[in-house]
Amino acid sequence: MQYQFSEKVSHLQASAIREILKFTSVPGVISFAAGNPAPEAFPVEMIQEISAQLLEQNPIAVLQYGITEGYQPLRELLKGRMQQQQNFNPDRDELMITSGAQQVMELACKSLCNPGDTLICEAPSFIGSLNAFKSYNVNLVGVPLDEDGMNPELLEQALRENPNTKLIYLIPNFQNPTGKTTTLERRKIIYALAQKYNTIILEDNPYGDLRFAGQDVPSFKSMDTDGRVIYAGSFSKVLAPGIRVGYGIAPREIISKMTVCKQVSDVHTNNFGQMLAYEFMNKVDFDAHLAKLRAIYQQKAERMLSGIQKHFSEKIAYTRPEGGLFLWCTLPDGCNMTGFCQQAVQEYKIAVVPGNAFMVSENDQTSSFRLNYSTPTDDAIDKGIEILGQLTKKLFD
Amino acid sequence: MQYQFSEKVSHLQASAIREILKFTSVPGVISFAAGNPAPEAFPVEMIQEISAQLLEQNPIAVLQYGITEGYQPLRELLKGRMQQQQNFNPDRDELMITSGAQQVMELACKSLCNPGDTLICEAPSFIGSLNAFKSYNVNLVGVPLDEDGMNPELLEQALRENPNTKLIYLIPNFQNPTGKTTTLERRKIIYALAQKYNTIILEDNPYGDLRFAGQDVPSFKSMDTDGRVIYAGSFSKVLAPGIRVGYGIAPREIISKMTVCKQVSDVHTNNFGQMLAYEFMNKVDFDAHLAKLRAIYQQKAERMLSGIQKHFSEKIAYTRPEGGLFLWCTLPDGCNMTGFCQQAVQEYKIAVVPGNAFMVSENDQTSSFRLNYSTPTDDAIDKGIEILGQLTKKLFD
8 A cells, every 4th residue: 555654754764874874884984973882981790780680689670560750769869969960950840761862852842842833953963853853843943053052143033033932952062963062151141042032941961971171061951940941861871872761850840741741652761771770870989980981082082183183184174072972073165075975985984974964954054074983993093084084185185 | 931732742641540550559459450460470580591691791782772673683583473473574564673562553653643633443442552642633533342343333434434544543452451352354344444445554462472262363464465554562461561672563664654753762772671572582482481471361360250250240241351461341331430440449449440541532431440460469359359349239239
């Protein structure tokens, strides 16, 4: 028979990154296209120990149905931690466990946006979130980033032109794909604009704990006097993505609606992952664990940056992230960026992600591409950046 | 601030079962209201052994990101099994892993239904699926069940009156909540009606492997000559619900769209659960394992049925399921069913689920309620049925 898909999903396609990633399984290709944590960042022995204990001491709780809101001890522990970090107001806010932070974006959009409502995002932004929003047929409006974060004049213009704006989506720390961090001053301006135009901020913070340089910047949630911030956190980058455990924090009324939506989606997040995350945070010095991860990513970032400085054409601009997993390179004006990325992977066997994959529409112009330094080995970083540098020099010097 | 939720979710509420379940934590209450597998059905020792091996031999694969379609060895194993059971046509169909079978319902509805499109379901039916459909603002139409399954005249009438019907949702084996099984003849009639009105069947089969009496009936998927059946399977009742692993089988084009929708929802199903399910099916004699589960549920069902026969008023009708976890009791015409359920839990401390919880609208009339025999202990079944029997005799004899 002929299939007719719903209007909200008929335009959706598998992410462009996935097409690039196909090349990364070709033998000999060095990939800077992924976004995976470094395998050496997984605390494997501790996880083995905790898993054995969980299944020895509490097997039925691991295996039986759980409640949609999440494993209660993990929720309490995270609430306590968020209160310390001034993100969480227990008189007003609630916390739910989700199947990765991705689910927070989907549930927030499903709960708050009708088809045609406007959702403002950074341009560029994380493709997984953009596709989640698109799958609810929202009017997605991208606001360009400058060095300090989302451009405030263009944000206000977007808010003025789209009075049906329901959400402003931001990744304020070490943004995916650019590696940029929104400054405190810019955060204050953005929060004030959300107040002025009475809209909600969706703050996605998967990388915040991975700062390896500079000073922490207070979250939007910590400045949330009105209850207009939904905060998304994740264990994917600080413990393991394969367990699919994240969390959402928002005013009780919003979490309550998101919980009903989660119930009809996957009933609850897998218990093993939740209980593992809880026991891990409880048993180890979590801040010491984070310090180890930061050291790993700092070393990898510096390795890639020094390779770029040494081997790339000086005509290539690039960001210097203070944390996270990515940096963002920009070709000289008017260059054929997608052609560059194709040549890189096909002739030079180096995979990077073309920047238009992160735009609201893949037809939007950008001359940038994303590099990931968390997944490749040190040797792959050294070798791959040198080879990519040869291509930049050949084309632009 | 004031929150305004989207039209599709603003009418959604936490399930009525959850309200009943609140009473079940009151000390002294015996609950027949749940739907959990029996704890003694979990193969705890084998799971301990497999988990230790997985984390010893393949920790990075457990902890790292996986692909949205699911763990490849598990998909291949399930495809093979489904081909043997004649459910799966490899030239046309594809199989994806989901975070529980619940996710198949959500993804199918999201992929295929626009707001206002009609989705036909059995009346009564599983509340979790009904809420998933409602969360996409479909026109949900319930067709009453008779002894053989969905009433065919009323189904045809519903199809005639709703030419925008996109899906017919059915739980053909040991249906939740009634315990009824759709006969082969009735399945053929329903499939022919789906052909005549060119619509898709969504076949939900979480209990099919738990048949403890009578003969297996071929699935809708096995008679699917046109590619108009989406089949949902689950490990929740045959291994463990806490791992949140299910699967969907459908024509490639539909699975491909559902996979894009899953990607934006939770990226992929947790690896531990998927790898555990694979290793378990690979290492043990899975059919022998199922035989053990069937023996457990047969014993519990017979225990409850013999208690009902002994203690209930003869005015109460009830189903005699050939498998699954539930049976369905019906009070004499004109009785106040919700009053009965309230009195049962508040005065007699026996929790059951009022039948209207499973109707398209909780205002739809029914004089039935659901009993679960898988979760309570044998003693609780004996004692609880005797007490509930006293109430039926007091009210109806």
